[in-house]
Amino acid sequence: MNKKALHTLEYDKIIDTLTEFAYSQAAKEQCRNLLPMTDLEAINTAQRQTDDALLRIFKKGSLSFSGIHPVSASLKRLEIGGSLSMSEFLQISSLLEVAKRAKNFSRMDLTDEKKDSLDDMFEVLEPLTPLNDEIKRCILSEDEVSDDASSTLRSIRRSIGGMNERIRTQMNKVMNQANGSGYLQDAVITMRDGRYCLPVRAEAKNQVPGMIHDQSSSGSTLFIEPAAVVNLNNELKELFLKEAKEIEVILADLSVKVYEYAALINDDYKILTTLDFIFAKAQLAKIHNGVAPIFNTNGRINIRKGRHPLLNPKKVVPIDVMLGDTFDLLIVTGPNTGGKTVSLKTVGLFTLMGQAGLHIPANDRSELAVFEDVFADIGDEQSIEQNLSTFSSHMTNIVSILKHANEKSFVLFDELCAGTDPTEGAALAISILSRLHERGIRTMATTHYSEIKVFALSTDGVENACCEFSVETLSPTYRLLIGIPGKSNAFAISGKLGLAPDLIEDAKSRITESEANFEDLLSDLEHSRLTIEKEQAEINSYKREIASLKQRLEQKQERIESSRDKILKEANEQALAILKEAKDLADESIRNFNKFGQIHAPASEMEKERTKLRKKMSDTQAQLSKKKNDNVPNHRAPKKLRIGDSVKVLSMNLTGTVHTLPNAKGDLYVQMGILRSLVNINDLVLLEEDTSPTSKKYAKTSAGKIKMSKSASVSTEINLIGKTTDEAIALLDKYLDDAYLAHLSSVRIVHGKGTGALRAAVQKHLKRQKYIKSFHLGEFGEGDAGVTIAEFK
Incomplete structure (x- = not known):
């Protein structure tokens, strides 16, 4: 992959961003050396590793690799029999801590049990916890060994502490005597060459017997070790030497233990730096919202909603690009600053990133081809300094591209053959593009030349594209439209900016008829495209509306059928009950009349029995009428509801309070005791007043009015989330x-x-409230452990 194209397409800027996500120097070096690959299997492996690391980040959070230090030099010293320093032990301990952290990270449960491409690396990691614990037990810092490193060291340091105390006691006696005589410069004890000394005035040096170790810069003060502590200082010196020797022994023993695991430590270092590199790629994919592209070796490119990774993600306009399927040469036209160069760079940069194992900021199922090389000739199309030297520079690059490109290459041209005579430049550009097309080389080029647009329209395997431009707003939309050549908007833009109409008409008269017809054709195509897009949008809207209506109709039909079956069943049961009751009544009536006939009962008794039957029929008819009224089949849905209103849910035969206002579909939440349910407003009846026993009980008293008011305003739920304990x-x-x-x-x-x-x-x-009968955590559907249900006495 030639370095010029990497720089031209700003691949190096992507690598700079990638490097920032790596922790260790070795991983940063891998990032800096990352180049696009040409082996399809290697590319897919790298993409799979990036994808698996990204999935782990989304499911488990980020993994820090901070603490990885190079260990090769330390392990080499151990190999030749040397001992490690305290700082080297701490670096190895830090590496093992990272291995432990990574191992724990890999053990966190995933929602699925499938292995991914990183599992093997995580499994090979060895945190060597016993060895790490031993290092941390012995080494406290880069210049301090723990007293617990050995019993001998602890004993020596205990002796050193006692000796220091004896020396200070003796030094204090000498200092008090000398200070009382005025021999001392300052009443302090100092250290010189590891020995305790007193600052004695130079003129009194003979008054304080001892050894002179140093003097001040002015010579007025001498630092004398009193004779009384010389032997004690000597003994202290010997103890320090013993301590240093014991530390050497401890470090040597610890080095032997580390050497036993040198191979595993080296493997940990290599695996951790590799994982650091892979997770850096995943972090880059995360900030770009990138996906793994699908690769092929057929030269086919299909980018879906691609976004240039170096542009502001909130402002960049996604583009769709196709190439290499029905055509292998794509000509992009459009106005300046319309997005042609960005589109060109996006396709080229995606190719480089994808072949380097990096995700691309595009939609799923985007396709890229594997190219052996990418060539790019991209200059500043907006420069007003284009001259022969600029043209020559571009042509030199184009000659090199034609020499080295083959059918497995991808070529990008920005403003091909610009900077020279338009007629000659257009002819030369068509010849160059024709040669690349004949050789089957995938090519994408931007241009302003109308002749190249005609070439694309009249040549098989060559396709036009344009960057959309709004003449109304005089601004580009940055949308890339495949299959449509871009129209020159010079006249329209000039007119919008205030150029005199007669000048515009004069300019139009100076172009040839064929050129004018071509521009009119492009204008008609553009108008037709906008009309088709508008109609397509309306059709899609109608399709969505029809689908929604169909779904609602099917749901309604299901509810009707379910209700019909239920009503028929209940009606049959009620009819059966009525028939049984009628039969029983008829049997009883017949028995009574037979009895009356046998005993010749008076007419009054028979009339009394008939009145009893008539009353029973009237009562039954009244009950049926009452049930009919209670069912409220034609009730009116409440028009205005307020939070806290009392309502009855007909389908559940429950009363509750309005918890939320209806949405556009008429759905709202109703709180019915501890049950909070989503219902439709058509299933509600607004209750004008509370008819519960509680309301009747307290309605006649002032206290009752207060309690009824409280009952109407108090919710059955309180939300304490986000509050401190005291506030809650x-x-x-x-x-x-x-x-x-x-x-x-x-x-x-x-x-x-x-x-x-x-x-x-x-x-x-x-627990402290006397009026609380009991409480328990919410069950499934009530909020689980995030909710407590309390019941009053």
Whole structure:
């Protein structure tokens, strides 16, 4: 892959961003050396690794590789029999800590049990916990060994502490005597060459017997080791030497232990740096919202909603690009600053990124081809300094491309053959493109030349594309349209900017008839395209609306059929009951009249029996009428609902309160005790007044009015999520008082799961309330562990 194209397509900027995500120097070096590959299997493996790392990041969070240090030099020293320094031990310990962290990260449960391409690397990692614990037990810092490293070291340091105490005691005696005589410059004890000394005035040096170790820069102060502590200092020196020797022994023993695992430590280092590199690619894919492209060796490119990774993701306009299927040469036209160069660079950069194992910022199922080389001649099309030297520079590059490109190459030209006479430049550009087309080389080029547009229209395997431009707003839309040549908007733009109409007409008269007809054809094509797009959008809207209506109709039909079966069943059961009752009544009546006939009962008795039958029929008819009224078959849906209104849910035969206002479809949430359900407004009846026994009980008293008012305003639920413990308990305490006064049977306290601190505080508070009968965590459908249900006495 030639380096010029890598720089021209800004691949190096992508690599700079990638390097920032790596932790270790070795992984950063891998990032800097990352180049596009040409082997399809290697590319797919790299893409799969990036994809698997990205999936782990989404499911488990990021994995830090901070703490990886190079260990090859340290392991080489161990190999030749040397000992490691304390800093080297700490570096190895840090590496093992990263291995432990990565191992734990890999053990976190995934939603699926399938192995991915990274499992083998994670499994090979060896944290060597016993060895790491031994290093941390012995080494405290880069210049300190722990007392617990050995019993000998602990004993020596205990002796050093005792000796220091003896020396200081003796030094204090000498200092007090000398200071009382005025021999000392300062009443302090100092260290010189590891020995305790006193700062003595130069003129009094003979008054303080001892050894002179140093003097001040002015010579007025001498640092003398008193004779009384010389032997003690000597003994202290010997103890320090013993300590240093024991530390050497400890480091040597620890080095032997580390050497036993040198191969595993080296493997850990290589695996961790590789994982660091792979997860850096995944982090890059995450910030770009990238996907793994599908690769082929047929030269086919199909980018779906591609976004240039170096542009602002909030402003960049996605493009769709196809190449290499029915055509292998794509000509992109359009106005300046319309997005032609960006489209060109996007396709080229995606190819380089994909072949390097990096995800591309595009939609799923985007396809890229594997090319052995990518060539790009991209200059500044907006430069006003184009002259022969610029043309020569571009032509030199084009000659090189024609020499080295083959059918497995991808060639990109920006403003091909610009900077010279338009007629000659267009002819030369067509010849170059024809040669590449004949050789089957995938090519994408941008141009302003109308002759090249005609060439694309009249040549098989060559396709036009354009960057859309709005003449109304004088601004590009940056959309890339395949199959449509771009129209020159010079006259339209000039007119919008205020150029005199007679000048525009004069300019139009100076172009040839064929050129004018071609521009008119492009204009008609553009108008037709916009009309088709508008009609297609309307058709798609109608399709969505029809699909929605069909779905609603099917659901309604299912509900009707279900209701019909239920109604028929109930009707049959009721008819059977009525027939049975009628039969029983008829039998009883016949028996009575037979009895009356046998005993010659008076007419009054028979009339009394007939009146009894008539009353029973009237009562039955009244009950049926009442049931009919209670069913409210033609009730009117409430027009205006407010949160807190009392309603009856007909389908459930339950009463509750409005918890949310209806949405556009008429759906709203109704709280019915601890049950919160989504219902339609057509299934509700607004209750004008509370007819519950509680309301009747308290309606006649002032206290009753207060409690009824409280009952109407107190919700059956309180949400404490986001509150501190103190804030939550204060709100909960007042809420429980209000709910108890409102005679609610139970309440729902939402505290969330989180760390569990808020849940514990809520339940602790509930235990102290005398009017709380019981409480329990919510069950499935009630909020689980994020909710506590409390019941009042």
